Amino acid sequence: MEFNLSLLEEKKREMTKLFLEKQGHKCGSKGILVEYRKISDGTLQVNYDGERVILSSGREGEYYRALHLFLQEIESMVGKPFLREEKCRFSETGIMLDCSRNGTLSISMMKEMIELCAAVGLNQLYLYMEDVYEIPQDPYFGAFRGRYTDKELRELDMYGMSMGVELIPAIQTLAHLHTYLRWPKTKKLQDTEDILLVGDKNTEEFVRWMIQNATKPFSSRKIHVGMDEADLLGLGRYLKINGYRERYQIMMEHLKMVHQICREEHLEGSIWSDMFFRLKSPTGDYYDLPEETVFELSEPLPEDLTLVYWDYYHHDEKIYDKNIKLHRKLTNRISFAGGGWTWNGIAPNYSKARKTLQEGLASCEKQKIDQVFCTFWFDNGMETPARTAIYSAVYFAQLCYYGEADTDKMDLWLKQLTGYKEEEFLLLDMFDSPKGVLEDNKNADNPSKYLLYQDVLIGLFDGQVEQMNLDVYYQELNEKLEKLSPRGSSMDEVFIYYRGLAQVLAKKSMMGVKLRKAYQNKQESELVQLKDEMESCLDMLWQLKEMRKKIWFNECKPFGYEVLDIRLGGVGTRMESAVQRLESYLKKEVDILEELEEKTLIYDEDTQCAEHTLCAGGFWQNMVSAGNISGI
Numbered sequence: 007m008e009f010n011l012s013l014l015e016e017k018k019r020e021m022t023k024l025f026l027e028k029q030g031h032k033c034g035s036k037g038i039l040v041e042y043r044k045i046s047d048g049t050l051q052v053n054y055d056g057e058r059v060i061l062s063s064g065r066e067g068e069y070y071r072a073l074h075l076f077l078q079e080i081e082s083m084v085g086k087p088f089l090r091e092e093k094c095r096f097s098e099t100g101i102m103l104d105c106s107r108n109g110t111l112s113i114s115m116m117k118e119m120i121e122l123c124a125a126v127g128l129n130q131l132y133l134y135m136e137d138v139y140e141i142p143q144d145p146y147f148g149a150f151r152g153r154y155t156d157k158e159l160r161e162l163d164m165y166g167m168s169m170g171v172e173l174i175p176a177i178q179t180l181a182h183l184h185t186y187l188r189w190p191k192t193k194k195l196q197d198t199e200d201i202l203l204v205g206d207k208n209t210e211e212f213v214r215w216m217i218q219n220a221t222k223p224f225s226s227r228k229i230h231v232g233m234d235e236a237d238l239l240g241l242g243r244y245l246k247i248n249g250y251r252e253r254y255q256i257m258m259e260h261l262k263m264v265h266q267i268c269r270e271e272h273l274e275g276s277i278w279s280d281m282f283f284r285l286k287s288p289t290g291d292y293y294d295l296p297e298e299t300v301f302e303l304s305e306p307l308p309e310d311l312t313l314v315y316w317d318y319y320h321h322d323e324k325i326y327d328k329n330i331k332l333h334r335k336l337t338n339r340i341s342f343a344g345g346g347w348t349w350n351g352i353a354p355n356y357s358k359a360r361k362t363l364q365e366g367l368a369s370c371e372k373q374k375i376d377q378v379f380c381t382f383w384f385d386n387g388m389e390t391p392a393r394t395a396i397y398s399a400v401y402f403a404q405l406c407y408y409g410e411a412d413t414d415k416m417d418l419w420l421k422q423l424t425g426y427k428e429e430e431f432l433l434l435d436m437f438d439s440p441k442g443v444l445e446d447n448k449n450a451d452n453p454s455k456y457l458l459y460q461d462v463l464i465g466l467f468d469g470q471v472e473q474m475n476l477d478v479y480y481q482e483l484n485e486k487l488e489k490l491s492p493r494g495s496s497m498d499e500v501f502i503y504y505r506g507l508a509q510v511l512a513k514k515s516m517m518g519v520k521l522r523k524a525y526q527n528k529q530e531s532e533l534v535q536l537k538d539e540m541e542s543c544l545d546m547l548w549q550l551k552e553m554r555k556k557i558w559f560n561e562c563k564p565f566g567y568e569v570l571d572i573r574l575g576g577v578g579t580r581m582e583s584a585v586q587r588l589e590s591y592l593k594k595e596v597d598i599l600e601e602l603e604e605k606t607l608i609y610d611e612d613t614q615c616a617e618h619t620l621c622a623g624g625f626w627q628n629m630v631s632a633g634n635i636s637g638i
Contacts, residue, residue, distance in 0.1 A: 007031050038058065045063065048093055049093045050064075050092045054089075056086070075092070078418045092407050096406055099127070103392075107349075126403035131171050135220065136177065137151060147186055172228070177229070179231045180233040214267050235280065236281055269310075279315050279340075313336060316342075317345075342370045342375050343380070353437035353438055355450060380398060382398070388562070433504070435447075440620070442617070453471070462581055463521070464631070471515070471620070477511075483508045487501065521533070534592065537592070540581055543581065551574040551575060573626055
């Protein structure tokens with residue numbers, strides 16, 4: 007189709023042209039006339055009379071959602087006039103992108119995510135940056151981590167503004183700073199290896215630098231200052247220097263200092279809420295306080311501070327209801343953060359994302375929480391490609407506008423933005439959803455990760471899976487992925503990569519189990535065949551590594567890839583060693599393979615649910631060896 011954008015102001019015309027041309031349309035002096043009208047009733051409206059389309063919205067950014075809705079609708083209406091309206095259920099909606107777990111998204115990838123927010127009608131994007139922005143006063147901060155320059159952040163901010171997407175820095179001013187605190191020169195700032203020393207003048211100066219430099223490039227006067235999961239607060243060097251103090255007092259002292267700096271810089275701060283709950287809970291948990299809990303703070307929270315209730319886990323709306331009511335005992339300024347589950351391991355956990363987002367946002371609407379966003383973490387090294395976030399972001403946006411996300415509408419959005427349908431995206435969810443996983447992957451099991459990484463001879467998880475036919479499962483998944491043809495979109499290489507992963511898992515997932523069985527039964531011919539299969543699998547592993555490298559350098563800055571290089575390369579290297587060990591045994595150079603003499607163990611047994619036979623394997627360092635991979 008051809009469009010005439012002459013009625014649009016320059017910036018909107020430029021961005022509209024970008025979106026239209028990305029979807030194969032032309033812009034010129036002829037064609038459908040596009041007009042924008044600002045309205046005040048909070049609705050989004052698409053009004054097409056056959057020659058002209060009027061896109062109306064109260065929020066600047068929703069214009070682009072209206073544009074995409076128009077393109078969806080005109081195709082199904084075959085050019086006939088139509089009127090369509092929507093209304094978002096929340097005033098502030100957005101996503102948070104983790105740029106600190108080794109993968110710092112490239113500027114082009116960040117712009118792609120800003121475009122995604124605008125297209126689906128989300129008006130905020132939080133950049134989670136622990137130590138990946140510049141502090142001119144300290145060259146060690148973010149060194150070799152792919153930190154963003156001031157110039158890069160200004161460029162992103164302007165790009166967001168051009169589409170009505172507010173970019174907000176999200177930093178850490180208390181904990182989650184271990185990648186910076188690893189430097190010997192930071193000793194004076196440390197309470198523990200992850201937490202800053204509260205009450206110290208050096209800490210106050212450093213926090214001031216962080217807040218000033220993190221916010222300087224942005225137009226928004228909002229900042230998220232973190233302060234979550236500081237479980238050992240006051241129990242490291244602080245304890246030695248000051249003796250034991252009630253940790254609520256330490257927390258409030260630090261918050262007061264951070265908040266004062268925000269006020270001096272004319273900033274509106276928000277903070278993760280969990281420490282107020284953990285320090286109150288006898289177990290240290292975030293979510294187990296009863297509804298009748300009374301909070302006895304030494305002084306009330308600042309009136310202009312927003313508490314962010316984050317919850318990525320619960321499958322029951324009532325739990326969100328309870329926790330929101332508890333938050334209201336602390337403040338009336340509350341926002342909610344759900345999870346897109348891009349951090350389960352090698353593959354996204356869309357099942358858990360869908361269920362938890364649906365239950366969480368239903369509670370937020372009922373409890374009149376008006377600010378919501380969806381987090382995309384990349385824990386333990388950003389093993390999951392960033393573009394897998396697209397599915398959960400679209401799903402989240404549909405919940406924000408409709409309260410549900412039916413397949414027909416999801417198909418329209420996903421096909422428009424990526425070329426792929428919902429059922430095709432959900433093939434990626436199947437990597438961690440074989441039989442033995444709870445409904446909606448409630449326990450966040452990640453078999454694809456530990457079956458890829460575990461040593462083929464030692465097999466820490468072989469006892470967990472030895473009664474399963476997971477090689478058959480992953481072969482069937484491979485066959486489904488093989489049927490997908492390229493769509494000419496940036497998602498093509500992601501699906502190609504996961505097809506390669508399915509091929510590897512079809513070979514490797516049960517390899518250790520088969521090796522041990524053949525070895526113990528002295529089936530030499532079977533061992534020879536398995537050696538050939540291991541060599542075949544080795545070729546697949548090197549190909550998989552190359553596929554993942556290609557995706558990384560299309561999505562991220564180069565810093566951090568060395569971690570995946572080591573991990574995926576390590577799988578291949580250990581496979582080579584296993585082949586050599588097996589050859590030595592077959593040639594009678596060694597009498598036994600001690601690795602295969604060891605009896606298997608169930609890694610983590612669920613004694614409460616017999617159907618739950620798989621497990622969550624945790625992080626890479628717990629999968630590759632029973633030895634010490636990272637400590638003394």
